[in-house]
Amino acid sequence: MMHGNLLPRVIMQMMGAAWRRWRTEVKATSYDSNTPLEELVAIQPIPHGLTPQTWEVLCNYWKYTEKISKINRENANKKKGTHAQGRTNIPSLEYKFSQENGRKSSRIEIQQLSRRSRKKGGAAVDDEAIRIENLLKEVVDHLLQDKPEGTQPLEVHEEAFREVFGPEHSGRVRCLGAGALPSQVFPEQCKRSSMYWQDYHSNSDLTDKFKEMRETI
Structure with missing residues (x-):
């Protein structure tokens, strides 16, 4: 019943x-x-x-x-760039990076890693990926000019990433893999403002x- x-x-x-x-x-x-x-x-x-x-x-x-x-x-x-790591997902890339470098990766670094081809010896997968890498580097360098002396590039990576890619879409966060939500990662910035x-x-x-x-x- x-x-x-x-x-x-x-x-x-x-x-x-x-x-x-x-x-x-x-x-x-x-x-x-x-x-x-x-x-x-x-x-x-x-x-x-x-x-x-x-x-x-x-x-x-x-x-x-x-x-x-x-x-x-x-x-x-x-859409800017294409994931080129096959079955190697974002969390795996983050873990490998942390093991090799002894620190947590930035979203810019994961963006670049995920757009590199193993078949090309780690080279960028296409011209668009190269363009985005260069653009991100330019923005980071520009932001560093306005920061106090001694500021490390990693400290401005997130600011540069947002400037290049814009606000996050509802339900996901770029370069953080499945399950990451904007409201969890950026609670102070998230407002329900979708179209x-x-x-x-x-x-x-x-x-x-x-x-x-x-x-x-």
């Missing part, structure tokens, strides 16, 4: 799965990504007997996800409509 506390959760999971299947069917049969949002919302009669409000919410949601997908593709194409969070929560009307749909379901 199913535990009483488990039953509501299972029911909600089943309802969620049914809702997603139905939403997929509606999109496949009635939604055209090439049609402007204003025209989609104005379609008559409204597909599947939906209310005007529900149809508008769905169209806004699908248009928004298309926008996010496009941004993600563009960001992927801008999704800002756009979704800045549109109070759309948020209210989603809440109404959820309550109706």
Whole structure:
């Protein structure tokens, strides 16, 4: 017999799965990504007997996800460098570095190590990796000029890394391997400022409509 506390959760999971299947069917049969949002919302009669409000919410949601997908593709194409160590992951590179050098590595050093090819005798894997190495070195040297005399390069590596690569993406930290989260590594710098969070929560009307749909379901 199913535990009483488990039953509501299972029911909600089943309802969620049914809702997603139905939403997929509606999109496949009635939604055209090439049609402007204003025209989609104005379609008559409204597909599947939906209310005007529900149809508008769905169209806004699908248009928004298309926008996010496009941004993600563009960001992927801008990706700087390619991991070239095969099955040797970031933690393994960090451990090997610490054993050989007697200290913890910086993210710049891991960035460079992970972009070097063993087949090329440790040379940079491609021209992009060389460009990034040179750029990071230039930034480190420039930052050191404004630091007190005697400041070691490693002390400014993190600042230079952030300047070259920009803020971290939600859910991961570059050159720290799987599992590292920005909120754990840089708690003082992390603010929930992703485009999704800002756009979704800045549109109070759309948020209210989603809440109404959820309550109706």
